Amino acid sequence: MTAIAGGNKRRKEGIMQNKYDGIDRRKFLKTAAVSALAAAAVPGRLTAASFQADSLQVWSCGGLAEAFNKANEVFEKRTGIRIDYTGAFAAALGKSLLGGAKTEVFAGRVLKLTQKLRKEKKMIYFRPLCFTEYVLVTPKGNPAGIQSIEDLARPGLPVILPLGASPPGGDAVMGILKKARIEKAVLKNTVEKETCVIKTMPKIINGQGQASIVEKRLTRMADFEGRVEVIPIPETLFPPGPLTFTIGVMKYAGDRALADHYVDFICSREAQELFARQSFIPAFSERGRTLVEKLGVEDA
């Protein structure tokens, strides 16, 4: 009786164990072997098969485009999922999204925009993605001997600023100058108010201007890398608005699991390294974590 009872107990425990694990060892090994074979036969398709959709629509702030391009390439290669990516001025994309345009994942700039999308229930959730920072750029060799932002106020120094650029481009630069209390003097020195932040760079490279204020990411673009001197600006002068980038899943996500998986990947250390290479501050980094706290980048 005791032996039968013991056997039943073990069998019961076994069944319970199976229920708990969902699959027994033999089955697991079999499945793993078949999966490995399938994965080896069709590289990159294993993950694709586990999602309903074979593509994902992603919109992001245009400033992140270079980093997203690289990250998307890795994701596509690994999963076999096609990323239909659009990178453009975040405020414009945000306006479209608030107006009725649809995308499945949105990586926007300026926390307020993301919060508005959440408030209007167009976005399901968001996570901090990365941060940008502003720097001074001068022609190679720094002929005017610029040491700090205060030097931009030096009488007669030709400065080129992207003041005509769409927000936050021009506004952010003005914000920095105002915080440094040198805006009047620098505006006097401004020989050109550029309409496009990217167009500022060649003019500094060829010496038309001796200094400018740009986002650090511009100095890492292929056409400009290593062609200007980069001087840091104290973080205390940065206007908080344009510093923050977030990524969130929209309510239009056709395959929620896929959208979540993509956001996880973009926020992973591996993908964030790609953003760091473009001079963004990853949210997972120590500095990023400090900024997350300081700027209150959290989903309600």
Added chain:
Amino acid sequence: MSTPLTWLRRAIQAGMLFVLGQWSFYGIFRCPYPVPFVDCQVCPVITCWGRITTLFWGFWLFIPLSVILFGRVFCGWFCPGGFINQLIGKASFFKLRVRNRMTKMAPFALLAGLGVALLLWLGLGNPRWMVPIRIGEFWPAIGLSFEHASPFWLVRTFVVLGLVAAGLAVANLWCRFACPAGGLLEWIKRIALFRIYKTPDCNDCDNCLKICEMGTRPDEANCTNCGDCLRSCPVNAIKIGRKRG
């Protein structure tokens, strides 16, 4: 009348449409500047053909070389826009293959187009008039471009598209009367080493004019050295090569 030379030209045009067509598409629909193809090196649109290939610099070296050799040959043989305009022109209501004051004034209209482009580019610094869709899917990117463009960009784009569409009324209207690049080439084409020209034997029968897509005669305003007219002359007065005298 289609000669083997015309077929060769069509094949080259189709090839160039394949090579440069994307760039033309971006120039009209995605370029954030009023004058496309001149600021590609600083353009924020990452996926534009002018940015992702070395065509930007190659293009600007190729055109002067082509002018030195064969004048306005780029318009007739290589320009994707020209090809599209010529195809539209096939269905046009007025072919305008006549010699009158209006057709004689064509180069001046082209120069006006060139003047506007130069003013916008060099005079106003080619300001950014549209939120650049740096990367985007085909239709959504066009939609977003129009949605977030300034009224200036919209006017510029609708004027260009309108003039191209007007090619359905008057054949090749854009190429003959409006294109700024055509205007520039028309203006400097006299420096060409080789050209298609009329000899003194020409009897003004205008057979060449009647088959010309640009509504002109050899070596006159708007002639692009396309060669369609080479076999049209009843007195064999159309030649190709160096014109003497």
